[in-house]
Amino acid sequence: MALGGLITAIDSLGGFACGLAVLPQWIVTASLTVRVARLDQVGPLGFEARVLRRGRVSAVCRVDVRDEGAGGRAVAWAVVTSAVLDRDDLPLPSPRPVVVPMPAPDPGAPIPEQFFAIEPGAGPVTRLELVDRLRNPWGILHGGAIATLADVAATRSMTGRHDGPVASADTVMHFLAPVRVGPVDARARIVGRRTDGTVVLVSVHDRGVDDRLCAQAAITVREVGPAQ
Amino acid sequence: MAIDRYPPPNHVLSDLGIEIEASGGSTAVARLPVTPHVLGADGAVHLGVIATLVDVVGGAIAAAVLVPDWMATADLALQAFDPVRDGTIEARGSVLRRGRTTLVVEAAVSARPAGPELAAWGTMTFAVLPANTGGRQHRPVGVHRGGRRPRSVSFGGAGLDRALVDAIGITAFEGPPHRADPAVPASSTAAFPATATAPSSPSPTSLSLPVVDYVRNSFGAVQGGMVALLGEVTAARNLQAAGDGCDVRPVDLQVTYLATGRVGPLVATPRAVAGDPAGAIAVVEVVDAGAGDRLTSLVSVRAVPV
Incomplete structure (x- = not known):
């Protein structure tokens, strides 16, 4: 997977995890670090996020990425730091637990x-x-x-x-x-x-x-x- | 630790011989003489030492920019290029962004005397601690009680008389196995699966660092650069073991500071090791064993074979 796509997935999941940790407030990603251990990925990739810290102004989570098409071996690891926004007036976008089915691959995608x-x-x-x-x-x-x-x-x-x-x-x-x-x-x-x-x-x-x-x-x- | 001056004469930052030129604005320069005591097993300056220098220059900038507020390092990342083996290391820091709750600083690291190529590139995020919440309790780096911030400061201690790793007391951890992150089930922190070049070590080696005044920062916790060094040394040792003894050189380092280490010892344990022929990464968790194995930092290191 190209780095941009990898980071997009990491940012989305990491931001989601940090966001859940700070409810009812909201977050925005402030920084992230990605270590790519292997470029020879098979896919699909599995992403697992865990919140490490929830502070007054920031939340930190780690994201482990495994190649489910290659026996679950580790291919990347990331830390996402989110800044907490002082807004509690926005409705939650989804009921919980949140389940977003993986779409089928689209060979015609740009x-x-x-x-x-x-x-x-x-x-x-x-x-x-x-x-x-x-x-x-x-x-x-x-x-x-x-x-x-x-x-x-x-x-x-x-x-x-x-x-x-x-x-x-x-x-x-x-x-x-x-x-x-x-x-x-x-x-x-x-x-x-x-x-x-x-x-x-x-x-x-x-x-x-x-x-x-x-x-x-x-x-x-x-x-x-x-x-x- | 009573703070009349930070760092005090008998302190690791003083013994490293760091000098700072701070304009009081958004830039600063720090230098550190390279001695055999700050070199790693590969003969190059430890990444943790460069991280210490970067942290110091970033801290000097942050202290000036954020006054009257104070700050704590939230994360530090370093990419190193050609190894530095002698001379002087110089870190030139500047502000990337000043926000309400964070300050981001970058630092270009060069070897002197040397050519125009950079030796490393660093970035740091500082969390702003508002003065009205008791943030600024200590004087900025190198500033004496009641004094103004000098333009140029030399920490000027007695110097190291042995390897830095030994001087700060990093040793193999002999205690019982600990679960580094209470929030993470043990099964999910198992080492990464074996790879061709960096198989998982069957018995990861944990290293420990005692929390003593020699390595405390102005908040009374372990100085961030020393945490980086502990993580780097732990990663290198385990990556070398995982690579069947192949010598490795750490080239990238990233530290996320989650909590202060105040009691000690700090214990660093690799929780993930993986790689391919280009290199390998190790993710190290650092806990404060004296504070219920509280997770204090997460360190990731990339190393290449040498």
């Missing part, structure tokens, strides 16, 4: 770049158009869209440096401000290299709000095949 309205391209800047379907219930760009944009930007930054396949892996992401207007730029720069990959720093800016810095991610991009 690829992530298309679904998330990410413009084609290469190089250090990647752009996303903020279309309404990408907004969350707060009206701001969904965290999964930001993660996918950062993922795409990180891998595109490798253009010309490694012409074989690459994949984003370990990620430390901070959500700094909401994305409200767009378009959204993800600007990538390489900050270091080592034997297991290249570390790319991606900053996400809302061009429609004075180019405000809205998120930053440090992503390790791994070469998963020989240069062509």
